[in-house]
Amino acid sequence: MKPILFSLHALLPTALVCLALANASVLSAQQPANTTEPLWPDGIPGVTLTGVGDVPELIITKADSDSPTAAVVILPGGGYGGHAMGHEGYEFAAWFHSMGMSSAICTYRLRGKGNDGKGYGHPAPMQDAQRAIQTLRARAKELNIDPNRIGVIGFSAGGHLCSTVSTHFADADPSSADPVQRVSSRPDFSILCYAVLSLGKPHTHKGSQRNLLGDNPDPALLASLDTPTQVSENTPPTFLFHTAKDTAVPVENSLLYYRACVDHKVPVEMHLFNDGAHGLGLAKKVDGANQWPSLCQTWLTRLGMVKP
Template sequence: MSTEREWIQLWTENAPGAQGGGDEDVPALQAYPVQEKGRGAVIVVPGGGYGMRADHEGEPIALWLNDVGIPAFVLRYRVAPYRHPSPLTDVQRAIRYVRHHAGQWGINPARIAVLGFSAGGHLTASAGTLYDSGNPDATDPIDRESCRPDAFIPCYPVITMKLPHVHEGSRLNLLGDNPDQALVESLSCETRVTPDTPPAFIWHTADDEVVPVENALLLAGALSRNKVPYELHVYESGRHGLGLSEGDPHVATWTDLCGTWLTKRGW
């Protein structure tokens, strides 16, 4: 990930639950603006099993979005040893932050999407199913903003925390050993979908050996039952963690499809 772009801290003081003051304790965004004003923005959430953040799922994605005229932000969210709710708190704050400062970047505050990969896809889907309208009485004006994204884009995502389709490494890093069953249920995104859930673009590969494709299917089924607009693309073959998939021309078509979907929805 680029070291030349400034990291924008999401809190002026310590983040809630911060265990120190190093980079890994400080949730932050890198901004990738575009010249055209009034466009919607996308917050990019790299994957990494809630234990790290994969560089190829960060800046390259933001630069692709810039290439199609969409401003982007890459999120540095907290990972293990941090556990829930820290990552969710971070992505919710990122949405509020971008919405609050939309005028500064010439962004449409009513068009803020989140796009994430693998465990970052779980965090993206969590943002799309666990949100609030902001606290109007908050001292911090950023906390008065809604953290509901206007669209979410989970890419080969972890969706469920339940057997048999859970990615166990992600669950371990996020929830620890032997998590409470109510917590497992509440962070299984397919159980949180309602008719108010924002539209989604989902893609996966059918033979993913790391995160089973059933994760994407569970989410799509929940969206369908609740009559939430969504688009689902399941490619026949492709390893986990492809990112832009520049080495696989078939799967690489996801970027064109996603870009068209975002444009159609007003980005």
């Protein structure tokens, strides 16, 4: 009897396919279902282009609940030049879903692709983030969301955008033909993760400032987007997370915002850790910093956003 010979090369494609299917199954099990839709379905103000980067979207993940839930707009970082969609986008949509909260990742316009390669600076990102909050609030019944429990979370430059919409609000216009504009953009809570908050300061992340405002911004505009100076009594309850070893966006950004919240009697909680570089996301592999998600969940529970 001749021995049966197996070819490794013949088996390899099948093995790779099986591995890919297994990985896909794991990912699909971890990532809840979502829907993607344009943020401005009737046209973006001042934009007629429809190429990559021109059409901001909402990636909506609905919680499974018989009663209305809290919701959050997710603003991934990327220096106002890109979107860190994995560890600062989809992973957080899954995290909020596990807590019974709905979410919407907002792919806001930025200084990347789009606008025939020119990209978008201020006020486009702010307009998109404000619109995202308003959209969830205006469609609260449809999405099974409590319109009074809608917050925002941002990371790095997305954290700056998060702080911007937490200090600059699009007021409700009851007479607007657009139902989204009939509600306010003020978030009910704000979560700032290793956020770029100060502009025009020695500890500013220069790349984010340049992408947002250009090389020589108007001093008044620059000052208006230095968000620790924009905190007021109307700023929503705020949670901050940062690390001392973040050399890209120094911890001074969070310290100043925290101080401003205290001075204006804004409910605020801040957690600082020594270890961990910039861009940690959920910080699963960093001892110390990996406590921040559970601390944040406890904070959200105290706010009434998450069930105990």
